[in-house]
Amino acid sequence: MINDKRVGDVLIVQPMQQRLDAQEAGGFKAHMGKHMSEGHTKIVLDLSRVEFIDSSGLGVMVSSLKMLRGNGSLSLCGIRETIMTMFKLTRMDRVFPIFATAEEAIASLSK
DSSP states (O other): OEEEEEETTEEEEEEOSSEESHHHHHHHHHHHHHHHHTTOOEEEEEOTTOOEEOHHHHHHHHHHHHHHTTSSEEEEEOOOHHHHHHHHHTTGGGTSOEESSHHHHHHHHTO
16 A cells, blocks of 8 residues: 655655565555646655665665656655665665655655
């Protein structure tokens, strides 16, 4: 299950499951693609409920960023320490803007 919420022109997408892995990746990619095809270009991915991400989940995030083709922003927030370690090891912390909270991410995108 994925919760979506709009705050102004920013869309917050929050996966509610604890794992973002190969089993969830297909549905998650379709969900993100649907929003982008509808014209959403400012997206915050709230990972506060996610405890595990594998390469499939990470791949969906990267492909979502590519779908924006530089015409928008995909920011991340609420990342747990174990997942942040993986982001640093894979240098994804340099690819995505990362914020502690959704509010901080929204403020950054609203500037």
